[in-house]
Amino acid sequence: MPELPVDASARLQPLNSLQQILGYTEPIFNAPMAGAAGGALAAAVSAAGGFGMLGIGGNVTKEWIDSEASLAASSGRGWGAGLMAWVLAKNMDPLEHVLAHGPSFVCISFGEPGPAAALAHESGSLVGMQVGNAAELSRALEDDIDVVICRGNEGGGHGRNEVSTLPLLQLALERTGKPVIAAGGLATAAGVAAVLGSGASAAWIGTRFAAATESMSHRNIKEAIGAAGIDDTVYTSAFDIAQRIDWPVHYGGRALRNDFSDTWASDIDALKAAVGADDTLTKHVDGARAKGDISLAPVYAGQSAGLSKAGQGAAEIVADLAGFRSVLQRAARRWETA
Ligand SMILES: Cc1cc2nc3c(=O)[nH]c(=O)nc-3n(C[C@H](O)[C@H](O)[C@H](O)COP(=O)(O)O)c2cc1C
Known part of the structure; x- marks a missing residue:
C-alpha cells in the first residue's frame, strides 16, 4: 500500500x-x-x-x-x-x-x-x-x-x-x-x-x-423545492428586510425566486423605503408565510433544489x-x- x-x-x-x-x-x-x-x-x-x-x-x-x-x-x-x-x-x-x-x-x-x-x-x-x-x-x-x-x-x-x-x-x-x-x-x-x-x-x-x-x-414549500431547477434560486436580503429581521448585512439568504424577489431583490433601496414608510409590506410577507403563499413568502433553498x-x-x-x-x-x- x-x-x-x-x-x-x-x-x-x-x-x-x-x-x-x-x-x-x-x-x-x-x-x-x-x-x-x-x-x-x-x-x-x-x-x-x-x-x-x-x-x-x-x-x-x-x-x-x-x-x-x-x-x-x-x-x-x-x-x-x-x-x-x-x-x-x-x-x-x-x-x-x-x-x-x-x-x-x-x-x-x-x-x-x-x-x-x-x-x-x-x-x-x-x-x-x-x-x-x-x-x-x-x-x-x-x-x-x-x-x-x-x-x-x-x-x-x-x-x-x-x-x-x-x-x-x-x-x-x-x-x-x-x-x-x-x-x-x-x-x-x-x-x-x-x-x-x-x-x-x-x-x-x-x-x-x-x-x-x-x-x-409548509407543504407548498416542499412541493416548490421538489419542482425547482438548479438555476431557480436568488441570493438576497430582501425577505429579511421586508420581515424586519435583523440579520447582519453580510448574511443574506438563498431562496427560490418568486414574485416578491423578482420585484424587490434588485432594488433594495426602494424596498427599505417601502418598509420604512409603513408596515403594509411586512404584513403581506408575514401573512404569506402563515398561509404558505410561496409567491410572496421566502422559500429558502439552495441550488440543490434542482436535485431534490x-x-x-x-x-x-x-x-x-x-x-x-x-x-x-x-x-x-x-x-x-x-
Ligand atoms: C430552509 C433552510 C433553513 C436554514 N436555517 C438554518 C439555521 O437556522 N441555522 C443554520 O445554521 N443554518 C441554516 N440553514 C443553512 C444550512 O445549515 C446549510 O448551510 C445549507 O442548507 C446547506 O446547503 P444546501 O441547502 O444546499 O444543502 C438553512 C438552510 C435552509 C435550506
Missing part, C-alpha cells in the same frame, strides 16, 4: 473519532434549519444512521425547544442543534435550554461563536461552526471550535455569498487536521462521494431534507445518499493504476 501523504494521515484520527463520538453510521447530517428541522426530522435522520440536527430560530420559546429536543432525543441516538451566534449575542437562553437536553453536538454560526462555544463545552457538547469565507475559516481553526463546516454559497438559507463549497473545502482540508464537514449544493450520492473522497468527515445537507416528509416546512424531490421520508433520503459507497468504489476501480 502506498504511504499516505503526511497531511492525510494526520486527518485520519479526527475523522474516525468524530464518527465514534457522535455515533453515526452514515456520514450524513441534516442541516439545522429553522422552520424546517424540528425534532421529527432530526430523530428520523439519526434513526436512519445519519446525524439529526434541530434548527433553532431567532424567536423560539423554551416550550418549543423542550418538545422538539425531546423528540430529537427519542431516537435513542446522538443528535445536535444549530443556533445563530448573532441571536445568542443578545440572549443565551435558547442555547441553555437546548443544552439541558444533552445534545452531543452544537453548531454556532453567523457571528462570533466564543461565548456560546464555552457554554456548550461546559455541558460536554462538541462545537462546530459554519464558515463561508477564508476569514471565518481562520476563526474556526481557533481552539474553541472542534468541527469546521465549510458552507459554500450554493447552499440554501442564510450564509455568505462569497465562496463555493469545493474551494472552501479544499482550503480547510489543507489548513487543518480538525474534522471538516462539507455543506452547500449536496443532494445526491455522487455529491456526497465527491466531498468524502476529498477528505470531508461528512456531508451536511439542508435543501433536500427541507423537502422531506418529516420537515416542518418532495414526498420522500428522511430514511429514504439517507439510504439514497448512502449510495456514495458504490460511487467511490466505481471511481476507485476506474482510476486504479495497473
